[in-house]
Amino acid sequence: MRKLLGILAVCLFVSIGTIKASDADKLYYSLRTKVLSVKDYTADVRMKIDINRMRIPQLKGTLFFKSPDKMRLERHGGLSILPKKNINLTLSNLMPDGKVTVIDMGTSTIDGKKLRVLKVIPEDELSQIILAKIWIDEANMLILKTETTSRNDGTIAMDLSFGKYASYALPDRVIITMDVKDYKLPKGITLDYNDVPTPPTPPGEKKSKTQKGTIQISYLSYDINKGISDDKFKDKE
Amino acid sequence: MIQLLRIELYKIFRRPRTYISFGIITAIVLVIQLAMLSDGKSFLSFIMSGVNEQFDIQGNVLNGYLVTYIILQSLLIHIPLLVALVAGDALAGEANAGTLRLLLTKPISRAKLVLVKFTSSVIYTVLLIVWLAVVGLFGSLALFGQGDMINLKSDAFVMLLQHDVMWRYMAAFLFATLAMTTIASLSLLLSAFADNSIGPIISTMGIVVVITILSNLELPLFDKIKPYLFTTHMIGWKGFFDDPIPYGAIGFSALVMFLYTVGFLATTIFYFNKKDIKS
Amino acid sequence: MEPIIETRDLNKSFGSFRAVSNLSFTIGHGDVYGFLGQNGAGKSTTMRMLLGLIYPDSGSVFINGTEFNNSRRHLLSQIGAIIERPDMYGYLSGWDNLKIFAALSDKNIKAPRLHEVLEIVGLKGREKDKVKAYSQGMKQRLGIAIALVHKPQLLILDEPTNGLDPQGIAEMRELILSLSREHGKTILISSHLLHEIEQIATSMIIIHKGKKVVEGKVNSLLNPDDSLVEVVLKPTDDITTKLASSAYYDNIAAFQPDMVTFKMNPAHTPALNRWLVAEGLDVIEIRSKHSLEAYFLSLTNDSVIKN
Numbered sequence: 043m044r045k046l047l048g049i050l051a052v053c054l055f056v057s058i059g060t061i062k063a064s065d066a067d068k069l070y071y072s073l074r075t076k077v078l079s080v081k082d083y084t085a086d087v088r089m090k091i092d093i094n095r096m097r098i099p100q101l102k103g104t105l106f107f108k109s110p111d112k113m114r115l116e117r118h119g120g121l122s123i124l125p126k127k128n129i130n131l132t133l134s135n136l137m138p139d140g141k142v143t144v145i146d147m148g149t150s151t152i153d154g155k156k157l158r159v160l161k162v163i164p165e166d167e168l169s170q171i172i173l174a175k176i177w178i179d180e181a182n183m184l185i186l187k188t189e190t191t192s193r194n195d196g197t198i199a200m201d202l203s204f205g206k207y208a209s210y211a212l213p214d215r216v217i218i219t220m221d222v223k224d225y226k227l228p229k230g231i232t233l234d235y236n237d238v239p240t241p242p243t244p245p246g247e248k249k250s251k252t253q254k255g256t257i258q259i260s261y262l263s264y265d266i267n268k269g270i271s272d273d274k275f276k277d278k279e
Numbered sequence: 280m281i282q283l284l285r286i287e288l289y290k291i292f293r294r295p296r297t298y299i300s301f302g303i304i305t306a307i308v309l310v311i312q313l314a315m316l317s318d319g320k321s322f323l324s325f326i327m328s329g330v331n332e333q334f335d336i337q338g339n340v341l342n343g344y345l346v347t348y349i350i351l352q353s354l355l356i357h358i359p360l361l362v363a364l365v366a367g368d369a370l371a372g373e374a375n376a377g378t379l380r381l382l383l384t385k386p387i388s389r390a391k392l393v394l395v396k397f398t399s400s401v402i403y404t405v406l407l408i409v410w411l412a413v414v415g416l417f418g419s420l421a422l423f424g425q426g427d428m429i430n431l432k433s434d435a436f437v438m439l440l441q442h443d444v445m446w447r448y449m450a451a452f453l454f455a456t457l458a459m460t461t462i463a464s465l466s467l468l469l470s471a472f473a474d475n476s477i478g479p480i481i482s483t484m485g486i487v488v489v490i491t492i493l494s495n496l497e498l499p500l501f502d503k504i505k506p507y508l509f510t511t512h513m514i515g516w517k518g519f520f521d522d523p524i525p526y527g528a529i530g531f532s533a534l535v536m537f538l539y540t541v542g543f544l545a546t547t548i549f550y551f552n553k554k555d556i557k558s
Numbered sequence: 559m560e561p562i563i564e565t566r567d568l569n570k571s572f573g574s575f576r577a578v579s580n581l582s583f584t585i586g587h588g589d590v591y592g593f594l595g596q597n598g599a600g601k602s603t604t605m606r607m608l609l610g611l612i613y614p615d616s617g618s619v620f621i622n623g624t625e626f627n628n629s630r631r632h633l634l635s636q637i638g639a640i641i642e643r644p645d646m647y648g649y650l651s652g653w654d655n656l657k658i659f660a661a662l663s664d665k666n667i668k669a670p671r672l673h674e675v676l677e678i679v680g681l682k683g684r685e686k687d688k689v690k691a692y693s694q695g696m697k698q699r700l701g702i703a704i705a706l707v708h709k710p711q712l713l714i715l716d717e718p719t720n721g722l723d724p725q726g727i728a729e730m731r732e733l734i735l736s737l738s739r740e741h742g743k744t745i746l747i748s749s750h751l752l753h754e755i756e757q758i759a760t761s762m763i764i765i766h767k768g769k770k771v772v773e774g775k776v777n778s779l780l781n782p783d784d785s786l787v788e789v790v791l792k793p794t795d796d797i798t799t800k801l802a803s804s805a806y807y808d809n810i811a812a813f814q815p816d817m818v819t820f821k822m823n824p825a826h827t828p829a830l831n832r833w834l835v836a837e838g839l840d841v842i843e844i845r846s847k848h849s850l851e852a853y854f855l856s857l858t859n860d861s862v863i864k865n
Contacts, residue, residue: 097522098438114337120441121338121427126331223333286658294649377645381704384609384641385662386634556611557572 066146076211077134082108082270086262093222093255112275136190138164138171196221215260222255287399300361308414311350342426343419344444350415359462359487366400366466367479374558375475390548400463408456430520437522451516458513461536464543471551474558509539560623562587562744568617577603579768590738592759593748600768601748605716635664638710644701648690652700663708675703695726715747756850766858786847787820792840800837
C-alpha cells in the first residue's frame with residue numbers, strides 16, 4: 043500500500059511538473075522572443091565599473107548593440123572599457139538560445155514583488171551557458187534578474203530595472219555582477235608610490251584570486267531597431 | 280638680494296653648460312616619444328597584458344597623457360643629475376674657478392650668498408621642469424593626442440577622464456619641483472664642502488641612488504627607516520594620478536621633503552658661514 | 559689718525575700646522591706696504607684673515623679702528639683686493655665681470671666709472687673680449703680694475719705680479735705707484751719679487767714661519783751699506799793673504815776660494831774692482847745683491863728666495 047501511494051505521489055508530481063514545465067517553457071520562449079525583438083539599439087549610457095583594483099570613474103558614452111552579440115561603447119574620443127567575456131553582457135546573450143529545458147522553481151519575492159523563478163538548461167552540449175536562472179515579473183513580462191553560469195566565465199548575475207522602454211524589454215538600469223580575476227604588474231615596471239601600506243593577509247586566510255565585480259549601466263535613452271552597420275563594431279585603431 | 284640673484288641668474292644662464300640639461304631633457308623626451316610612436320603598441324600590450332586578458336579597452340590608450348607619464352617615470356630619476364649639475368657647481372664651482380674668494384671680498388653676507396645660490400638653483404630647477412612640461416607633456420599631446428589616461432600600478436588599474444588629467448599634471452610638476460628642490464639643497468650642501476664641482480655632483484647622484492635602492496628594498500630591516508628617506512617621497516607626484524588622490528600621503532611626502540630642504544639649507548648656511556676660504 | 563689696518567695677536571693653524579702666530583702689525587694711511595715672506599710664511603693666510611675669508615683662531619683685525627667682524631659688510635666696501643690669482647668668469651667678457659663685481663660692491667656704480675677704471679688699468683678697447691681669451695697680465699689688470707671700481711681706500715694685493723713677464727711686471731709696478739701717488743690709495747702688497755717691492759714700497763712687514771720678523775719704513779730699515787757684493791774669482795794660492803792685508807778685510811761676509819762676498823755699499827764696487835785687478839786677481843764676475851734681498855736673507859736666513 044505504501045509502495046502504491048509512493049508511486050502515485052511520484053506520478054502526480056511528475057504530471058504537475060510536466061504541466062508546469064510547459065507553462066514555464068511558454069513563458070521562457072515568449073520572453074526570449076520579446077528580448078530578441080530588439081535587433082539593435084543605440085543608447086546613451088552612464089557606466090560605473092566597480093571592480094576591485096580597478097579605479098574607473100563613471101563613464102558617459104553611447105552604447106551600440108546589434109543582435110545577436112555585437113556591443114560597443116563609444117566615448118567621444120575617450121576610452122571604452124568593457125569586460126572581455128566569451129559571452130556578451132546583454133540580456134539576449136545571457137538567455138540560452140536554441141532548445142532548452144525549463145524548470146519552474148516556483149516564486150520568490152524580491153523588493154516586495156512576487157517573481158517567478160525559472161531554471162533554463164540548454165540542450166546543446168556545446169553551449170557556453172550551462173545554466174541560467176531567471177526571475178520574471180509575469181504581469182509585465184519582464185526579466186528582473188538573471189544568474190547565468192557559463193563554461194568559462196563563472197557566474198554572471200544581472201539585475202535589471204525597467205522604465206519607459208519596458209515594452210521592448212530594454213532596461214533603464216542594469217547591474218552586472220561577475221567574477222574578475224586579480225591582476226598584478228611587476229613592481230619594477232611601475233615604481234609605485236605606496237601611500238597606504240598593503241595590509242598583511244591574516245594567517246590561514248588565502249587571498250582569493252577571483253573576486254566579484256559589478257558594472258552598473260544606466261540607459262538614458264534608446265534608439266531602437268534603426269539599423270547599425272557592422273563597421274561600427276570593428277576596432278578603430 | 281634681488282641684485283645678487285639677478286647676477287647669479289645672469290651667470291648661470293650665460294654659461295653654455297647650463298643649456299646642456301635642457302638639451303638632455305629634449306633628447307630623452309624625443310627618444311621616448313619616437314620609441315612610443317614606432318613601438319608603443321607592443322609596449323602597451325606588454326604592460327597591459329594583465330588587464331587585456333579580462334577587459335576590452337578601445338580608443339586612444341597611447342595618448343599624450345600616458346606617454347607623458349611614461350616619460351616622467353623614466354626621466355624624473357635622471358633629473359636629479361641635471362639639478363646637481365647646477366646646484367652642485369654653485370659654490371664648489373666658484374671655489375674651483377677661484378671666483379669665490381673674489382666674491383667674498385665683496386660686501387655680501389655668506390648666508391645671503393648661499394640663499395641666492397639656492398634660489399637660483401631652484402629657479403633653474405623650475406625652468407627645467409617647465410621645459411619638461413613643454414616638451415614632455417605638450418609635445419606628447421601634440422604627437423599622440425588627448426584621451427582618457429590609464430595609470431597602471433602594480434596592484435591597480437586607474438583610469439582618469441581626459442578633462443580630469445591636466446590639473447593633475449600641473450600638480451605633479453609642482454610636486455616634482457619640490458622634490459628637485461630637495462635635491463638642489465642637498466647638492467648645494469655638498470657643494471659647500473667641496474672645492475671642485477665634480478665631487479658634489481657625483482656625491483649627490485651617489486646618495487640619491489643608494490637611498491633610492493634602500494627605499495625600494497623590500498626588507499623588513501629598512502621598513503622602519505623608509506618613511507624618513509627623502510627618496511621614498513620623491514615619487515609622490517604619482518599620487519596625483521591615483522583615484523582617490525591620497526592627499527594625506529602626498530602632504531606627508533611634501534612635508535618630509537620640505538623639512539629635508541630646510542635642513543640641508545640650514546646646514547649649508549651654518550657650515551659655509553664658518554668655512555675658511557682657502558681655494 | 560687711526561691706522562687703516564691693525565691686527566692684534568692673530569693666530570691661525572691648519573691642523574697641526576701653525577700658519578700665523580701672534581701676528582700684530584699696523585698699517586697707516588696712504589702708504590704702499592710691502593708684505594714679505596717666503597712661500598708658506600703665512601702672507602696669504604694673513605691677507606685672507608684681513609678680508610674675512612679665513613677666520614683667525616684668536617686675535618682680531620681692525621679696519622679704520624672698527625673690529626672687522628662687527629662691521630664686515632661696511633668695511634669690505636672700503637677695501638679692494640686681489641688674492642693670489644685674479645680668477646674671474648672666463649665665459650663672460652671683461653666688461654661683464656667688471657659690471658658684476660661692481661654691482662656687488664654696495665655702491666651705485668655707473669658705466670662711466672667702469673670706463674674710467676678700464677682706462678686706469680689700460681684695458682680700454684679689450685673689455686668686450688671674453689676673459690678666457692685674456693693674457694695673464696690682462697687678467698691681473700682686470701683684477702685691479704675690479705678691486706678699484708668702487709673707489710676703496712685700501713687695496714690688498716696678493717702677489718699681483720705673479721705670472722707676468724718682465725714687461726708686465728714693470729707695467730704693474732707703474733700702475734701700483736700711480737694708484738698710490740695719483741689716486742691716494744693705501745696699498746698692502748705681497749710679493750716674493752723683493753726688488754720689485756723695494757722699488758714701490760714705502761713701508762714693509764716681513765714675516766717668517768707665521769711670525770712677524772720686522773716692521774717699519776723701508777728707508778729706515780734698509781741701509782745701503784748692508785748690501786752684499788759677490789765677487790767670483792779665479793782661485794789663487796795667495797788670495798787669503800792679499801785679502802787679509804786689504805782695506806776690504808772687515809767687509810768680508812763670506813769666503814770661498816772662488817767667491818768672496820763683501821758686505822758694503824754697492825756704490826763702492828768700482829773701487830773694489832780696481833783694487834782686485836791691481837792685486838793681480840782674475841775677476842770673472844761681480845754682482846751686487848739688492849739691499850732688501852740681503853736684508854731679507856739675513857733675517858730669514860733660510861732657503862734662498864728665488865727671483
